Amino acid sequence: MSPDELSRAEATPAEARRLFRAGLVTPTAGWCRGFAQANLLAVPRSMAFDALLFAQRNPGACPVLDVIDSGEVTGAVLGEHADVRTDAPAYRIWRDGELAEEVTDAREWWTDDMVGLLIGCSFTFEHPLVEAGVPVRHLDAARNVPMYRTNRPCRPAGRLRGDLVVSLRMIPEDRVAEAVSISARFPAVHGAPVHVGDPAALGIADPDSPDFGDPPVSEDGDVPVFWACGVTPQVMIMESRPPLAITHAPGHMLITDTPDHDFAVP
Amino acid sequence: MSPDELSRAEATPAEARRLFRAGLVTPTAGWCRGFAQANLLAVPRSMAFDALLFAQRNPGACPVLDVIDSGEVTGAVLGEHADVRTDAPAYRIWRDGELAEEVTDAREWWTDDMVGLLIGCSFTFEHPLVEAGVPVRHLDAARNVPMYRTNRPCRPAGRLRGDLVVSLRMIPEDRVAEAVSISARFPAVHGAPVHVGDPAALGIADPDSPDFGDPPVSEDGDVPVFWACGVTPQVMIMESRPPLAITHAPGHMLITDTPDHDFAVP
Structure with a gap:
């Protein structure tokens, strides 16, 4: 550090x-x-x-x-x-x-x-991830986390609607299960990932060009893991x-x- | 049955x-x-x-x-x-x-x-309690659960305010820890108890006269265990x-x- x-x-x-x-x-x-x-x-x-x-x-x-x-x-x-x-x-x-x-x-x-x-x-579950020895690449690189609009619509409320935004962390394959179970203990801060693996499943064409934040940092053997993201309301504002x-x-x-x-x- | x-x-x-x-x-x-x-x-x-x-x-x-x-x-x-x-x-x-x-x-x-x-x-965590062998007395007696107004104010919102209402289950002393940990797994349905033991600590003078529902049923060695209760909004209505x-x-x-x-x- x-x-x-x-x-x-x-x-x-x-x-x-x-x-x-x-x-x-x-x-x-x-x-x-x-x-x-x-x-x-x-x-x-x-x-x-x-x-x-x-x-x-x-x-x-x-x-x-x-x-x-x-x-x-x-x-x-x-x-x-x-x-x-x-x-x-x-x-x-x-x-x-x-x-x-x-x-x-x-x-x-x-x-x-x-x-x-x-x-x-x-960010709230990043500290427990680090404590458990799961690398958090954007922290190590002192960058902002990469965030993406997805093709998954949120449930609307009155006149408000919009697609889900996710954050991405590249996680070593053998630590993915741990990353899931640690973040699942924090339902008040997005909880478990919404998706593990192929970004295309969320409609993300190019992970190297995030819609918000900095491009991802990854190492060999890393797997993309996506969490629901609190920037979702900003896309809701754009759409509503x-x-x-x-x-x-x-x-x-x-x-x-x-x-x-x-x-x-x- | x-x-x-x-x-x-x-x-x-x-x-x-x-x-x-x-x-x-x-x-x-x-x-x-x-x-x-x-x-x-x-x-x-x-x-x-x-x-x-x-x-x-x-x-x-x-x-x-x-x-x-x-x-x-x-x-x-x-x-x-x-x-x-x-x-x-x-x-x-x-x-x-x-x-x-x-x-x-x-x-x-x-x-x-x-x-x-x-x-x-x-009621949502009563089935898991029964499955774990923790007796739920009001179910066994086919009665309504006893509910009480307490002396604990809720956090107000705008013009809405009121005291917390709790439900009571009499639990055998050696099953209290289990009742706590099972209900804690259900934060969306009141979660862990708000109080275990003396009803007076919640301002409940006479547990045999509940404010809502039926009087409690208990057996020797039972301990009173109180959970936050969804009748709280009704007291909020009375007060607001x-x-x-x-x-x-x-x-x-x-x-x-x-x-x-x-x-x-x-």
Whole structure:
């Protein structure tokens, strides 16, 4: 581990959020070891029921860790003194399903009636994978995880619909079973993989060109393993075209005060 | 097992729903062995976000199995040809937090914009308990499970608030650990107990006078074990006083087409 990786891994969530609030823009993979990171989907209250229902109906892709109701800026999971509007390294502002802007501070767009859904992130089970000796290639390479749109439709909710997005980890063949069983213990953060093997089965034509994040790193004998991904709501926004939505930028997550192991089942 | 118990246990969910739709009123404990039963909370769409958020924030008491959106009468969990408005043995109609009527058919009150939350029921882990040889006293006595209001507040959501309701099972002391670990495998249906032992710790003064259901049956050496209960939304209604809500009558559940084991974690 380089000194930089060490300090990223050992930063407290409050320290990391303070850096991001001050303007540091960086993917959060590998940051604040042991603390859960969250995807963000924020919509005006008029759309909040459909958004929460979309999450409830697609719990693999959109496991809800907490909801920051209108008028609030943090919650039990994110932590005291946090601010959902400023504490991710980067945000995306969506208007009518188009990416209007990418910003480091979302306060200008965060209307009084905005409701923020914090959605579980597969980074949460990466630490247990590493602890078990399963290599996580994008962490080793200090890259963002590769993410892809698939041909699998999510279950719609009201006017909200869209295809499933997955993250990819290249896993040595003899560690795949372990990767499955370890991640299965974390149903609140996507749980077990949705697919092991041929990317074409998910409609992914070229794994080297991910739709989000960085290209995959692999070694001989690695097998592609795909997990449902919290970027799914961003594709839902593109397809459903709500008037206004705010998300984190892919891979640039909200780091919460909640330990990863809080989301493990016995 | 008496012939009656046998036929209740062996009825298919579709058969049971047809009987209840035709007017049969009976607690559903012990019916349709192996199929999940669900609590119902239905509210107009204007309150549906708060209701879904209340459930999301209190997943122990209100684990959402499915949501039947306005305009729908069934869903993937409840099953084809089911009708959420008629297929529970009994419903409660609530106006401004008061129980206005108890009916066997809720269609007259089910407005076009009604949203129905199906909430997991502890009956789902009773079959695995019985299979493991842990006695479930109220099943053996063909009674409804005893349920109690506690002094533990739920996490509020918008204007919705209320205290936790628990169900009680008297468990032989040497089987308590097993009852805990078996039910913990079912987080979608209340999961592990919230309390083992002295009822006073939950503010329950007299366990022989439950707030809902029948008095407990116990044998020498039994220990009281309490699980979060899907009747919690009914106390939430009493305390929050929404203009209109529809629930099942306690213990008179919706029987779904979904096998219990679908809600077990690995």
